[in-house]
Amino acid sequence: MLEIYVKHNMLDADETDIMKGAMHFKTKPVSSVMTPIESVYTLPGSTKLNLATIREIYHRGFSRIPVWGNHINDIVGIIFVKDLIFADPTEETTLLHFVHVFGRGVHRVWPDSTLGDVLQAFKMGRTHLALVHDVNNAGPGDPYYQTKGVVTLEDIVEEILQAEIFDESDAIDAETHRKNRLSNRSYDTGVSHVLEGSESAKFLAKPEVVRVALDATRVAAILAKSHIVEFDGNNVEGPPPKLFIHGNVATFCLVVLHGHVLVSSSTSGNAVPTTAGLWSVFGANSLIAPDGSFESDVTVHVPNDVHVRCLRIPRLEFQATLYPMHIAENPAVLAERRLDLQQLVAPTAISVVIDDIPTPTTANFQSDMDATQVAYELCVKSESM
Structure with a gap:
């Protein structure tokens, strides 16, 4: 029936796939x-929640992590990474004790359970993850539950x-399969300094927070004036392009x-x-x-065979x-801004940091979207390099 609607252009391919899936x-x-x-x-339940462990968990980028007791078939609970805010690294509490305090249980299903039943259980239990286990009858011993x-x-x-579905924490790659996506998580680098034991955090007063905060309008304005640049390591001959150079x-x-x-700091x-x-x-x-006045403390370059x-x-x-207002009242800054705008139009090389990469010369991406759409440019290495 659906194929008839598709043949008469009453449904497109995406709509047909969704209807079949439903x-x-x-x-x-x-x-x-x-x-x-x-x-x-x-993670094993004996793991101690010290600073190194919390940093490792955070850098993994997952929101829920199963915890096992004596072995992998003994899943005792699940920790929500957001709950780690209540963990004191100096106490070095074990994960097993942490799971028992917060009472995050595990919903278990069988391999032959249907997705319809599991979805209904998710809706009723208000959970997003279930453990799949099965009875292992192999061997001379007693049967036991095996985690699948x-x-x-x-x-x-x-x-x-x-x-x-690719969310903000997925590495977007058309060839990435769902089963491998668990290894492609990332994390928010904005709070990484809090997890570094060598650095101290200074809390801002409320007036300071109000002062430094950017509203949505200003953020949109900054993004509208920024540019998307691309570097294709497959099409570059010679040394890889350097985005930042140490000391420049x-x-x-x-x-x-x-x-x-x-990234290299040497x-x-x-x-x-x-x-x-x-x-x-x-x-x-x-x-x-x-x-x-800002000099880069690292050298950043694009690896070969990688599109960035x-x-x-x-x-x-x-x-x-x-x-x-400060910019408008300063003639020198205005002249610098005009020169910067001219460089976006004329094919002039960047001589400050990226000496071997010409300034992107492709015209800004034009579309029927609103004016806040980020300008789009393609940065390609010249043939003379």
Whole structure:
């Protein structure tokens, strides 16, 4: 029946897939969509919640983590990462005690349970994750429950929509399969400094919070003046492009939106670089430092065979949005801003930080969207490099 509607252009392909998924998902077994337990990040109940453990859990980027007792088949509970705010790292409480205090139980289902039944259980139990277990009769010993995997509400929704769902914590890649997505999580780097034991946090007073906070209008204005730049390691000959160079002046901030970059803090080049992925931020202090005074303390470059997309926020546009009157009253700043705008049109190389990468010359992306749409540019390496 659906094919008839599609043949007469009364339904498109996406609508047809959703309707098919909604009709058939209720009879599908859990085993067809679950994530195997081998691919699930779990922790033993004897783990102590010290600073290093909390930092590791946070950097993993998951919202719920199964906790097991004597072995992986003995899942005793689930911790919600948001509950770790109540954990005192100096007390080094065990995960088992933490689970017992907060009472996060585990909803268990069988591999042959249908997705319709599991969805109903999720709605009634107000949970988004269930443990899949089965009876193991193999061997001479007594039968026992064996943990097979986990199934989430997102898995069921994807079966209904017949498409994968990518949220803000997923590494967006068309070739990434759902079963491997558990290893592609990221985390918010904005609060990482709180988890560093060597750094102390200074709390702001309420007037200071009001002063430094940006409302949605200003954030939209800053994004509208920023640009999306792309670097394709597959199409670059010679050394990989460097986005930041250690010791060089930087006048912009970069936010990684897709792919990953390599970061090195040594000028000798012998140090092993670290990988920075989705939502990594570089040069943030350049937006608030006096012009020309911020020097990058790291070298950031694009690895070979990697496509990287970044949000580039110019310091001048950031300052102009925050302090429009100050910018307007300063002729030197106005002249610098005009020159910066001209460089976006004329093919002039960036000589401050990115010496080997020409300024993007592709015209701003035009569409029928509103004026707050972020300008889009493609940064490609010249043939002379």
